[in-house]
Amino acid sequence: MLKPTPAAPVDRDVFHLDEADGHGSHSSPVLLGFWIYLMSDALIFASLFATYGVLSSSFAGGPSPREIFELPLVALNTAILLVSSITYGFAMLAMDKGRVRSVQTWLAITALLGMSFVAVELYEFGKLIHEGATPQRSGFLSGFFTLVGTHGLHVSVGILWIGIMLVQVGRFGLNTVNKRRLMCLSMFWHFLDVIWIGVFTFVYLLGMLR
């Protein structure tokens, strides 16, 4: 009564209207903002890599990388994470085509692969701790558990996020908001794969060369 009705219909689900036009103008502040968050996350990992680099030869009489690392296990985990990257990619392709069922399937497969990754990592940690190679044993092990554990924590959060998106997509379908969330999660998931390249190279492979 007091205000004239807006000329353009407003999409109730969308709080960023500039995204509502689907015409390729992907100047979404959310996506760029999320990207900048990821870059700040990369700096956290940079400081953890630097810490590990400084401490990586401080064994304090404890075990060295060559004595405790098992490369077949690391290779398995690398393969799992790499495959999960492409299954997430397939979820995004299905999203572009608007296939809800297909998106859910690929997301679920990605989550299962992520869980396998975390399971293998927890097995490795458990084995190390059982052998006495605990984080408090030496500076090298403190740095190792902090760096690798932080990455594993990120993957776990990613799995939780996938679970939430499965519920969201199941309830509301592939609307604009869910699409944007899936795009952010896509960046997050692929970003973790990039960090893992640094981990398996600098921690495990170069550690075995010591």
Next chain:
Amino acid sequence: MSSSADTDLHAHDDGQTHGTRKSYLIGFALSAVLTIIPFWLVMARPLADPTATAVLVILFAVAQILVHTICFLHVNTTSEGGWTLLAYVFTGVLLVITIAGSLWIMYHLNSNMMPGMMDSGEVAGTP
């Protein structure tokens, strides 16, 4: 390579979020190769020299990070008007300063101020 026409609706250079089936598969194949070779180099040790092996392994990691950045994260000069690329390069610079700077400083701290406290007397990878 796209099988249907509606894939191509979003296949133009908006980058950032959308890939094509082709870009994902190329990225996956390259990543697999760039992972298998460094693992093979370390596990089978075809090269006797550990330094040469280490340098090669690092080069493969750098190459794979670039492949992931382009094929999976879709960072290019056009996505988000080039801001993702700018943020990425800026972060890369900070990352190198943080890691290389920390190693450099701690190496000199160890070797100049704490004689006898380092077992090996060196931190690998420092200049």
